[in-house]
Amino acid sequence: MGRSVITRKEARRAKKLSFCYHCGGAFKPGDCLDDDHIPPRTAFQNKDRNWPLKLPVHEVCNSNLSASDEQFKHLGELLRDGQTNQPPHTKACESGAYTLLQGLPMKGMICRLVQACHAAFYQHWLPLETSNSCLSPLVQMDQSGHPAAENHYPQYEHFCDLRKFNARIGNVDRVETCNGQFRCHIVWAYTDDKKTPFAVFGIDICGWHKLSKGMLSRLQGCVGHYEMPIPRSPA
Numbered sequence: 483m484g485r486s487v488i489t490r491k492e493a494r495r496a497k498k499l500s501f502c503y504h505c506g507g508a509f510k511p512g513d514c515l516d517d518d519h520i521p522p523r524t525a526f527q528n529k530d531r532n533w534p535l536k537l538p539v540h541e542v543c544n545s546n547l548s549a550s551d552e553q554f555k556h557l558g559e560l561l562r563d564g565q566t567n568q569p570p571h572t573k574a575c576e577s578g579a580y581t582l583l584q585g586l587p588m589k590g591m592i593c594r595l596v597q598a599c600h601a602a603f604y605q606h607w608l609p610l611e612t613s614n615s616c617l618s619p620l621v622q623m624d625q626s627g628h629p630a631a632e633n634h635y636p637q638y639e640h641f642c643d644l645r646k647f648n649a650r651i652g653n654v655d656r657v658e659t660c661n662g663q664f665r666c667h668i669v670w671a672y673t674d675d676k677k678t679p680f681a682v683f684g685i686d687i688c689g690w691h692k693l694s695k696g697m698l699s700r701l702q703g704c705v706g707h708y709e710m711p712i713p714r715s716p717a
């Protein structure tokens with residue numbers, strides 16, 4: 483059975499971290515700490531803000547995340563209203579996608595969520611420079627305005643199948659919070675030569691895979707991977 487954060491009790495337990503999921507530093511007596519909402523609550527309507535996953539971070543790390551919080555706010559606007567007031571005013575439609583992606587660094591936003599969920603599951607820090615890849619539901623476009631090649635790498639289909647299969651048999655580690663509007667699954671696997679362990683993740687925020695429909699004529703969710711030794715079960 484996988485680990486889960488799908489009840490308030492489990493979310494409270496996950497919060498008992500001894501380190502800052504953002505910088506990896508161990509907490510020391512006297513450190514000023516803040517609660518960081520995963521994802522930032524600005525991504526959700528009021529009715530979906532309960533209950534969230536919250537993790538302790540250094541106060542200074544939390545203030546370093548304020549630009550990222552603002553990006554999640556724009557993502558929330560886009561998901562709710564189909565557009566965001568972030569200049570230049572953008573829409574989640576074919577013509578607006580490229581402009582939008584210049585303003586919303588989706589990869590960085592996704593990495594923040596994965597870093598937090600990894601810490602919540604395994605009480606283990608995931609450094610940002612860990613080798614990784616991810617596919618965004620906001621489609622990357624090339625300079626000519628066509629979907630970029632990275633939207634079609636075969637590895638992502640394999641990652642999707644792996645996550646779905648393991649979800650069916652209950653073998654994923656999963657977070658489901660914010661009234662079901664945030665979901666993150668992580669499943670562990672090895673490369674074909676059995677030498678390199680890696681994690682595959684899938685993330686959903688408010689059904690954001692629908693954003694890809696107008697650009698690709700198909701749905702594209704958020705999926706990706708990172709390479710690291712499989713963490714041992716926390717004590």
Ligand SMILES: [Zn+2]
Pocket residue numbers: 502503504505506507539540543
């Ligand atoms: Zn920190």
